[in-house]
Every structure is written in structure tokens, then in C-alpha cells.
Amino acid sequence: MNFAYYPGCYLHASAREYDMSTMAVCKVLGIGLSELEDWNCCGALEASNPLTLSLSARNLVIAKKEGLDVLVPCSICFNNLSRANSAIREGGIAKTVINEAIGESYQGEVEVRHLLDVIVNDIGLEKLSKEVKVPLKGLKSVPYYGCLTIRPSKVSKFDDPDTPRSLDDMIKALGADCLPFKHKKDCCGGNLLMSSEEFSLKMTGDILSEAKELGADCVTVACPLCHAMLDYQQSKIESKYDIAIDLPILYFTQLIGLALGLGEKELGLDKNFVSTIKLRRE
Amino acid sequence: MMDKFGIVDASNLDPNFKYAISNQLGGENIKRCFQCGTCVASCPIWEIDERFNPRKIIRMALLGMREEVLSSDFIWLCSKCYACYERCPQDVKITELMGAIASIAEREGKEGNVVIKSKKPIFDKAFTNSIRKYGRNFEMKTIINGVLATKGIKGLLSYTSDGFTILKKGKLGLRPEKVKEMSQIEGIFKALEEK
Incomplete structure (x- = not known):
């Protein structure tokens, strides 16, 4: 099982631990990754729609030349690359605009896959649980999907937008307890940090508060922006609302890595802002 | 109205x-x-x-x-x-x-036809400038430029201790990663500007 690996800008910078744990876990699970040659930024949440779709499509053209489907851990990149692919496949004006901008005649030949989808549906939970060396027995986690991993479902395709279960099932397959979590598909407000810090901290604060009230040991996420909000902004939320949270936020690949018995250095567990020491089992 | x-x-x-x-x-x-x-x-x-x-x-x-x-x-x-x-x-x-x-x-x-109060487009511009220059987001520069433009020097200084923690954790590159075929990136920006 081989893919063109699209890390995206965050995984080479502030989400370094997502990149490290992705590579470590894929190696054990037999998912072959070769980094997409000369990839460029997808436009994230900041570029206009035509720019985002065109920048994203350039990456898909490179993957097509490499003859590989694209594997993406970042949900923002996943959303943009998938939207570009869908727009091309639907045809119409967007397809013309994109192909003119990139100077290609791309037809949507490659598939864009989220790493969570590949692990849960291609590798499968049965194989995943067979690989578990250190069952996460007694560890309580809440699954946090956020937005772009599951919406819009016409684009992301692999999970139900109302009752998503890929993260839930994955947590259980590792031997951990998955707590029912009302905020699992609510927005963290990350995109509002520059326009309204107040709104964004409130949105993330609500998510963290419920997780804390449930008695979770950690929150499991699949998106670098969700992670930055829940992890990096956590201390700001604690002082703003005068509450104690102290809740580790793990990328799902870090959680899998713990269960596979991989080392903390390999998984970048020292790079999370909220200490993950309580969760380490080696 | x-x-x-x-x-x-x-x-x-x-x-x-x-x-x-x-x-x-x-x-x-x-x-x-x-x-x-x-x-x-x-x-x-x-x-x-x-x-x-x-x-x-x-x-x-x-x-x-x-x-x-x-x-x-x-x-x-x-x-x-x-x-x-x-x-x-x-x-x-x-x-x-x-x-x-x-x-x-x-x-x-x-064009001066409407007044935009939000700081969001200013940050977005800092971000897309990075893409236009490097093909990728040079996160450290985007954050410095974006925060400086939206929150001023005082706002930027409030990030100093966070900045050191992030650097110590090896989470921010000090140098940008640059796409090799930058002419293709410039071509995308140009083509869309002409529209």
C-alpha cells in the first residue's frame, strides 16, 4: 500500500509531532509513504477560493505524474485537495479556472485520502488491534472530529457527518475507553483567532470543559488547527476563564503509537504543549 | 439603506x-x-x-x-x-x-468603496504573501508579520515567551522551505489576478 505523502506546511512546522507520529505508525502498519515531490501549500483557510483550489490542484497533478494516490493527515489540506479534486470532477467553470491557472488539463485522476480513513478502512481495525503491543486499558479518551475531517461529507466521503465513528472505533480498537462526547463535531473556532479571539477561545473552551467534566485522560484529534486550539491555547483558556483543565491533546497517530509500543521521541510526545507524561506507558 | x-x-x-x-x-x-x-x-x-x-x-x-x-x-x-x-x-x-x-x-x-474593520484579511494577506514568495507557508514569518499587522508591536511582544517554547520544541523552522518550481506558483497567482 503506497501513497504520495502530502505533509502540508503545518506538519513541517508547528505540527511536527503529527508528521513524526504519522511516519512512525505508517511504517509499522505497512503504509508506504514517499513525500510528494516539490509540493506546495494548499492555501489553507487564508487564500481565496480560486487560489486555494488552483494551488491544491498543482499538487494533484504532481501525484498523477508519480502514479500515486495522495495521503493527507492534515484535515485542512485534506479538505482543500479534496475540494479541488471534486470541483475538477464536477466540471463546469471551476474546472476551467483551475486548469487555466495551473496550465494543465487535469481530470481528477488521483484519489485524495485522509490518513484516518486509510487506517480505519484500508488497514482495518482488526489488523490494527492485532498490532497492539501495549493495550491502552483503562485510558479514557474523547474523540474530537471537528469540522474538516468529516465535512462537507460529499467531499470528505469516508465518515458520517452526523454520527461519525472512525475515531471512536479506532480508540476502542486500541483497548482504550471511548467516552460519548457531545462536542465531537463542533467547531474549535481556529479560523476566528484573528477576527475574534473571544469567539474562538469560547468555542474551544466549551469543548475542553466538556472533556474535562467527563473525566477524560486525553482528547484525540485529527487536525493541526484543532490541536493548536485545544493544546497551545489551553493555558490561555485556563487563565481567561479561571479554570483548571490540564488535559493532554493527542493526535490520533500518537495514540496509535502508544498502543503499538513506539517510543515517546519517535511520536514527538515531548512536543505537545500540555504535558503528555501521564499517558506514557513505557 | x-x-x-x-x-x-x-x-x-x-x-x-x-x-x-x-x-x-x-x-x-x-x-x-x-x-x-x-x-x-x-x-x-x-x-x-x-x-x-x-x-x-x-x-x-x-x-x-x-x-x-x-x-x-x-x-x-x-x-x-x-x-x-x-x-x-x-x-x-x-x-x-x-x-x-x-x-x-x-x-x-x-478600491476604497467599502470600509473593512476586520483584521482577518490583513492576516490572510500575510499568509498568501508567504505562499507567493516561497510556495509554502513560512509559519514563523507569517505569524510575525500577521501579528504585527493586526496587533502591533505590543501584541507581538506578548508572544515572546511562547515563541521561545515553540522554538525549543523544534516546532518552527528558522528558514523557509521553498518550492523548486516557483514559476508555476507565480503563474497561478498571475493567472487569477488577470481574471
Whole structure:
């Protein structure tokens, strides 16, 4: 099982631990990754729609030349690359605009896959649980999907937008307890940090508060922006609302890595802002 | 165009505004909206502050309230969560529609036709500048430029201790990663500017 690996800008910078744990876990699970040659930024949440779709499509053209489907851990990149692919496949004006901008005649030949989808549906939970060396027995986690991993479902395709279960099932397959979590598909407000810090901290604060009230040991996420909000902004939320949270936020690949018995250095567990020491089992 | 009682002065409406939006990539489906309000019920921003109402913005745009829509704070407060997009029975693609309206507002703002209060487009510009220069986001520079432009030097200094922690954790590169075929990136920017 081989893919063109699209890390995206965050995984080479502030989400370094997502990149490290992705590579470590894929190696054990037999998912072959070769980094997409000369990839460029997808436009994230900041570029206009035509720019985002065109920048994203350039990456898909490179993957097509490499003859590989694209594997993406970042949900923002996943959303943009998938939207570009869908727009091309639907045809119409967007397809013309994109192909003119990139100077290609791309037809949507490659598939864009989220790493969570590949692990849960291609590798499968049965194989995943067979690989578990250190069952996460007694560890309580809440699954946090956020937005772009599951919406819009016409684009992301692999999970139900109302009752998503890929993260839930994955947590259980590792031997951990998955707590029912009302905020699992609510927005963290990350995109509002520059326009309204107040709104964004409130949105993330609500998510963290419920997780804390449930008695979770950690929150499991699949998106670098969700992670930055829940992890990096956590201390700001604690002082703003005068509450104690102290809740580790793990990328799902870090959680899998713990269960596979991989080392903390390999998984970048020292790079999370909220200490993950309580969760380490080696 | 709207007096203190919220009554719309129909003589000042711009009937072509909806076409300007539907000609913008992402705004194509605006005329499909039949005002059911499913978007409002799904919107996390409306949940915090009822002044921010996607149905209202769409109705105002359809009526032709150009200036009110383009200078509205709401278009910069869309979190891009896609909750409304997911549920809209008319497939208005509201998340992308808000982006299309924001693009028009940015253009009109540059020409001095509307006043934009939000700092969001300034940060977005710092981000896209990085892509244009390197093909990738040089996170450290984007954050420094973005925070400096939106929160000033005092705002930037408040990040000093965080900055050291992030650097110590090896989470920010000190040098940009650059795409080799930069002419292709420049070509994309140029092609879209000419539109």
C-alpha cells in the first residue's frame, strides 16, 4: 500500500509531532509513504477560493505524474485537495479556472485520502488491534472530529457527518475507553483567532470543559488547527476563564503509537504543549 | 439603506449585486436560497451572538444591500466549519458563498468603496504573501508579520515567551522551505489576478 505523502506546511512546522507520529505508525502498519515531490501549500483557510483550489490542484497533478494516490493527515489540506479534486470532477467553470491557472488539463485522476480513513478502512481495525503491543486499558479518551475531517461529507466521503465513528472505533480498537462526547463535531473556532479571539477561545473552551467534566485522560484529534486550539491555547483558556483543565491533546497517530509500543521521541510526545507524561506507558 | 427601524429603502438597492456574487467562484448557488434558516440553526457563530446570521446576510445580498453586506463583520466571522453547507437543502454551499462575498469585499475595500474593520484579511494577506514568495507557508514569518499587522508591536511582544517554547520544541523552522518550481506558483497567482 503506497501513497504520495502530502505533509502540508503545518506538519513541517508547528505540527511536527503529527508528521513524526504519522511516519512512525505508517511504517509499522505497512503504509508506504514517499513525500510528494516539490509540493506546495494548499492555501489553507487564508487564500481565496480560486487560489486555494488552483494551488491544491498543482499538487494533484504532481501525484498523477508519480502514479500515486495522495495521503493527507492534515484535515485542512485534506479538505482543500479534496475540494479541488471534486470541483475538477464536477466540471463546469471551476474546472476551467483551475486548469487555466495551473496550465494543465487535469481530470481528477488521483484519489485524495485522509490518513484516518486509510487506517480505519484500508488497514482495518482488526489488523490494527492485532498490532497492539501495549493495550491502552483503562485510558479514557474523547474523540474530537471537528469540522474538516468529516465535512462537507460529499467531499470528505469516508465518515458520517452526523454520527461519525472512525475515531471512536479506532480508540476502542486500541483497548482504550471511548467516552460519548457531545462536542465531537463542533467547531474549535481556529479560523476566528484573528477576527475574534473571544469567539474562538469560547468555542474551544466549551469543548475542553466538556472533556474535562467527563473525566477524560486525553482528547484525540485529527487536525493541526484543532490541536493548536485545544493544546497551545489551553493555558490561555485556563487563565481567561479561571479554570483548571490540564488535559493532554493527542493526535490520533500518537495514540496509535502508544498502543503499538513506539517510543515517546519517535511520536514527538515531548512536543505537545500540555504535558503528555501521564499517558506514557513505557 | 436601512433606517433605524430596520426598514429597507428599496430605491437604493443594487439588483445586480446577486449576479456579481454568483459570478464569483463559490457564489454560484446564492439564488437557490429559499430562506429556510437551516444554516442559522447550524451556525456556531450565531449560537454565540445572534447578530451574526447567515440567512440574513444571504437575504440582504439577494435584495441588493451591497454596502451593508460588504462592510458586515459577519463575512469575516465565518469559521468555515461547513455545518450549514452540510445541511442546506438547496445546496447553496454557504461556506464557499461567504468566501465569495469576502473576496468581493476585499476588492471593493482596496478600491476604497467599502470600509473593512476586520483584521482577518490583513492576516490572510500575510499568509498568501508567504505562499507567493516561497510556495509554502513560512509559519514563523507569517505569524510575525500577521501579528504585527493586526496587533502591533505590543501584541507581538506578548508572544515572546511562547515563541521561545515553540522554538525549543523544534516546532518552527528558522528558514523557509521553498518550492523548486516557483514559476508555476507565480503563474497561478498571475493567472487569477488577470481574471
